[in-house]
Amino acid sequence: MAKLRILVVDDEPFIRAGIERILRNFRVDYPFMAEPFEFEIVEAATGEEGIDQIESNKPDIILLDNKLPGIQGVEVLEYVKKKKHDIVVVMITSYASLELAVKATADGAYDFIPKPFTPQELKSAIESITKHVFLVRMTKELQATGKQIRFQFLSVLSHELKAPLNAIEGYLRMMQEKQLGDQIDDYEQAIDRSMQRIKGMRTLILDLLDMTRIESGQKEKNIQELNLASIASSAIDTAKPIAIQKDVKMILKTSSDTTFLADSSEMEIVFNNLISNAVKYNRDGGSVEVFIEKLDDSVIIKVSDTGIGMAQEDLARLFQDFVRIKNEKTREISGTGLGLSIMKKVVETYNGKVDVTSTPDVGSVFTVILPIKAQ
Ligand SMILES: Nc1ncnc2c1ncn2[C@@H]1O[C@H](COP(=O)(O)OP(=O)(O)OP(=O)(O)O)[C@@H](O)[C@H]1O
Ligand SMILES: [Mg+2]
Numbered sequence: 437m438a439k440l441r442i443l444v445v446d447d448e449p450f451i452r453a454g455i456e457r458i459l460r461n462f463r464v465d466y467p468f469m470a471e472p473f474e475f476e477i478v479e480a481a482t483g484e485e486g487i488d489q490i491e492s493n494k495p496d497i498i499l500l501d502n503k504l505p506g507i508q509g510v511e512v513l514e515y516v517k518k519k520k521h522d523i524v525v526v527m528i529t530s531y532a533s534l535e536l537a538v539k540a541t542a543d544g545a546y547d548f549i550p551k552p553f554t555p556q557e558l559k560s561a562i563e564s565i566t567k568h569v570f571l572v573r574m575t576k577e578l579q580a581t582g583k584q585i586r587f588q589f590l591s592v593l594s595h596e597l598k599a600p601l602n603a604i605e606g607y608l609r610m611m612q613e614k615q616l617g618d619q620i621d622d623y624e625q626a627i628d629r630s631m632q633r634i635k636g637m638r639t640l641i642l643d644l645l646d647m648t649r650i651e652s653g654q655k656e657k658n659i660q661e662l663n664l665a666s667i668a669s670s671a672i673d674t675a676k677p678i679a680i681q682k683d684v685k686m687i688l689k690t691s692s693d694t695t696f697l698a699d700s701s702e703m704e705i706v707f708n709n710l711i712s713n714a715v716k717y718n719r720d721g722g723s724v725e726v727f728i729e730k731l732d733d734s735v736i737i738k739v740s741d742t743g744i745g746m747a748q749e750d751l752a753r754l755f756q757d758f759v760r761i762k763n764e765k766t767r768e769i770s771g772t773g774l775g776l777s778i779m780k781k782v783v784e785t786y787n788g789k790v791d792v793t794s795t796p797d798v799g800s801v802f803t804v805i806l807p808i809k810a811q
Contacts, residue, residue, distance in 0.1 A: 440476070665694040757773070
């Protein structure tokens with residue numbers, strides 16, 4: 437059983453005893469908690485005594501009356517803040533001094549409980565404080581162990597996989613219950629949609645495999661002299677089916693020499709992602725320009741489009757895992773939000789850099805700079 441220590445600072449003995457009695461056998465459970473929390477109460481009759489208790493007993497939570505004989509509650513609150521103690525402070529105040537309680541909350545108290553309170557009111561306040569303490573601690577712990585990212589990653593991932601599974605299950609149920617008729621033809625659309633969702637999941641899984649390999653450094657590079665122009669040209673071919681549907685023109689411009697020492701599958705990741713995005717997020721009848729230039733010490737790849745563009749504030753998040761910009765213009769466009777983050781990771785393994793500029797409804801320019809290693 438996990439234990440939280442609550443320090444009650446109040447000059448009225450019956451309040452302290454009452455709180456002790458109410459919380460003595462109280463437990464807080466929460467689905468994510470490994471075990472329920474119970475409470476140990478320590479008491480102080482004055483602010484000065486409270487500060488002594490803070491130092492000697494290290495409480496997790498303080499229930500703090502403001503009107504005390506010596507120093508006031510807010511001064512104890514200030515002390516906790518100044519010492520940067522990791523303690524949740526909750527003010528207990530009479531209704532008359534509600535204004536003060538609001539101020540204390542602004543000064544760093546987590547909440548306040550108006551006096552007089554019923555046992556149930558106290559319990560529900562303690563329950564919400566306990567959950568808060570638990571979540572803060574868990575987040576800290578996950579951050580410290582580097583698991584925070586993993587946790588976020590897995591929760592988004594499971595969400596991404598759950599949605600298509602639910603959809604497919606729905607379509608299968610329609611068939612099982614023969615909701616649309618007895619003929620297989622009646623379900624053509626349901627089958628098509630299910631296939632689409634399966635395709636989406638497969639892409640997601642392949643993307644994840646790419647990403648895990650790159651991140652774990654397990655992916656061995658097969659470095660060869662490549663002609664980047666021909667890799668770009670086959671990425672353009674790959675994007676053609678969608679480009680034709682949207683009537684988007686694709687142009688490739690290069691300097692005369694586009695040779696570069698790299699792994700071809702990784703350069704394919706770079707071009708495929710940039711070009712497929714430039715087509716996907718384009719307007720009907722728009723265009724995409726792919727530009728490759730080899731300089732003395734680097735190769736520059738620039739993919740510009742005449743598409744929907746992005747707002748300035750979205751640009752910074754773009755390269756994070758699973759980030760998709762959600763608005764009216766992107767609502768109908770499908771994707772996993774992994775393409776750019778994978779691409780960036782690849783580029784970074786070559787000590788390269790990715791940059792983007794964009795204007796809403798005008799278009800975007802993605803620039804990749806890959807340094808040429810001194811031989
Ligand atoms: N050329 C572009 N123009 C406008 N928005 C873009 C462009 N490229 C990317 N974006 C925005 O950035 C987001 C992230 O792109 P990213 O390629 O990582 O994922 P995605 O295209 O949604 O999915 P996928 O993993 O299938 O590529 C997109 O969802 C889109 O909102
Ligand atoms: Mg993409």
